[in-house]
Amino acid sequence: MKAVVVLSGGQDSAICLALAVRKYGSGEVAALTFSYGQRHSVEVKYARRLAGRFRVAAHKVVRLGFFSDITHSALLDRGAEISRAAGRSCPNTVVEGRNVFFLSAAAVWAKSLGAADVYTGVSEADFSGYPDCRGAFIRTQQRALRLALEWPVRIVTPFLHSTKADEWRIADRLGILDLVKNETVTCYNGVPGRGCGRCPACRLRNAGLASYERQAACGAGGGGLK
Amino acid sequence: MKAVVVLSGGQDSAICLALAVRKYGSGEVAALTFSYGQRHSVEVKYARRLAGRFRVAAHKVVRLGFFSDITHSALLDRGAEISRAAGRSCPNTVVEGRNVFFLSAAAVWAKSLGAADVYTGVSEADFSGYPDCRGAFIRTQQRALRLALEWPVRIVTPFLHSTKADEWRIADRLGILDLVKNETVTCYNGVPGRGCGRCPACRLRNAGLASYERQAACGAGGGGLK
Numbered sequence: 001m002k003a004v005v006v007l008s009g010g011q012d013s014a015i016c017l018a019l020a021v022r023k024y025g026s027g028e029v030a031a032l033t034f035s036y037g038q039r040h041s042v043e044v045k046y047a048r049r050l051a052g053r054f055r056v057a058a059h060k061v062v063r064l065g066f067f068s069d070i071t072h073s074a075l076l077d078r079g080a081e082i083s084r085a086a087g088r089s090c091p092n093t094v095v096e097g098r099n100v101f102f103l104s105a106a107a108v109w110a111k112s113l114g115a116a117d118v119y120t121g122v123s124e125a126d127f128s129g130y131p132d133c134r135g136a137f138i139r140t141q142q143r144a145l146r147l148a149l150e151w152p153v154r155i156v157t158p159f160l161h162s163t164k165a166d167e168w169r170i171a172d173r174l175g176i177l178d179l180v181k182n183e184t185v186t187c188y189n190g191v192p193g194r195g196c197g198r199c200p201a202c203r204l205r206n207a208g209l210a211s212y213e214r215q216a217a218c219g220a221g222g223g224g225l226k
Numbered sequence: 227m228k229a230v231v232v233l234s235g236g237q238d239s240a241i242c243l244a245l246a247v248r249k250y251g252s253g254e255v256a257a258l259t260f261s262y263g264q265r266h267s268v269e270v271k272y273a274r275r276l277a278g279r280f281r282v283a284a285h286k287v288v289r290l291g292f293f294s295d296i297t298h299s300a301l302l303d304r305g306a307e308i309s310r311a312a313g314r315s316c317p318n319t320v321v322e323g324r325n326v327f328f329l330s331a332a333a334v335w336a337k338s339l340g341a342a343d344v345y346t347g348v349s350e351a352d353f354s355g356y357p358d359c360r361g362a363f364i365r366t367q368q369r370a371l372r373l374a375l376e377w378p379v380r381i382v383t384p385f386l387h388s389t390k391a392d393e394w395r396i397a398d399r400l401g402i403l404d405l406v407k408n409e410t411v412t413c414y415n416g417v418p419g420r421g422c423g424r425c426p427a428c429r430l431r432n433a434g435l436a437s438y439e440r441q442a443a444c445g446a447g448g449g450g451l452k
Contacts, residue, residue, distance in 0.1 A: 062292040070335035109296035137373035147363040
């Protein structure tokens with residue numbers, strides 16, 4: 001096995017999965033999904049479907065049920081209102097340290113499969129302000145995991161410096177634009193595809209798609225702005 | 227709150243807890259224990275008792291049930307024989323990346339409690355060869371957690387360079403030698419106190435205690451070797 005892809009069921013991780021499969025072939029790629037008490041747990045169902053669509057060699061859904069014991073997040077609490085407090089860089093949907101656990105579990109599984117690569121769809125360019133999506137964290141966590149596991153794990157972040165519009169362009173080039181549009185769920189309220197349209201995750205996704213579609217239309221018209 | 231102590235129920239973490247309580251007072255100290263499928267799960271019961279004995283302000287037992295899904299370890303498998311393969315630095319009781327998860331969960335909880343310190347009883351001087359007990363890993367993981375959480379967490383490792391004999395000496399100075407001798411469980415087979423006497427954890431613990439007791443007896447006799 002060559003790679004473990006952290007697969008949430010959202011657009012970022014779906015495109016990551018496509019990139020890993022294109023590079024290594026589906027027989028060398030495994031996918032790992034987390035059930036962590038997220039209010040939009042329907043994404044786990046979409047992750048299973050994506051794993052099937054891409055015929056990955058193995059797919060696991062791992063339960064991390066402890067987050068609500070040790071921290072609070074609007075993403076873990078169906079009764080909470082999703083908001084960004086004035087002056088705060090980070091909205092209340094942050095699940096503290098989530099990517100520490102996701103990447104570490106993926107690295108542990110990767111070692112047991114003999115795989116070096118762990119793919120994650122994080123971006124620091126066009127994101128929700130979560131600190132565990134930044135390159136500085138990813139690089140440091142990679143070093144920590146190499147030391148902890150004595151395994152040359154490589155955290156692969158194809159979208160670290162990409163906007164959502166860039167991601168949609170990559171999806172289009174990979175021939176999976178419709179699949180990603182319709183068969184992924186990003187919405188914090190668990191509405192697949194275009195989502196509820198109002199939550200911050202939908203706004204980011206849909207604005208990125210609109211931006212890409214404008215660029216593509218201009219490009220298709222010939223001589224338009226890229 | 228000032229500190230979260232990773233409390234397994236073994237001697238290292240019990241003495242760590244005593245040090246944190248001595249420094250900050252029991253009202254400022256919380257303890258965190260993990261139920262992760264370990265064969266010696268009786269240690270969780272001992273951790274609860276220790277938390278009560280030291281009157282910590284809060285104690286949680288968090289379930290990390292996923293290890294056996296993503297890796298293999300003799301510590302998670304009651305049917306496995308505990309061994310150290312020839313030429314391997316690490317025995318088959320290693321649970322890959324265990325301390326990544328323990329320290330990260332403790333740091334997340336510490337942030338939510340407003341505490342900066344996370345205590346762990348790891349040692350690189352007199353240990354089982356687990357790479358996630360070494361200072362290089364601990365320092366790097368601390369940096370990763372500071373970046374991921376935007377919180378000035380400090381991983382406190384009082385025994386990083388201590389032998390087991392050193393730890394027993396500290397327990398004696400703290401007036402908890404008998405408590406640690408009798409009310410902790412280190413044995414991989416789950417036998418409290420002196421344990422089964424045969425597994426690698428018992429050998430390390432009991433050799434350290436014997437070594438300390440010899441030193442103490444010589445010291446008490448006056449003029450003996452220290």
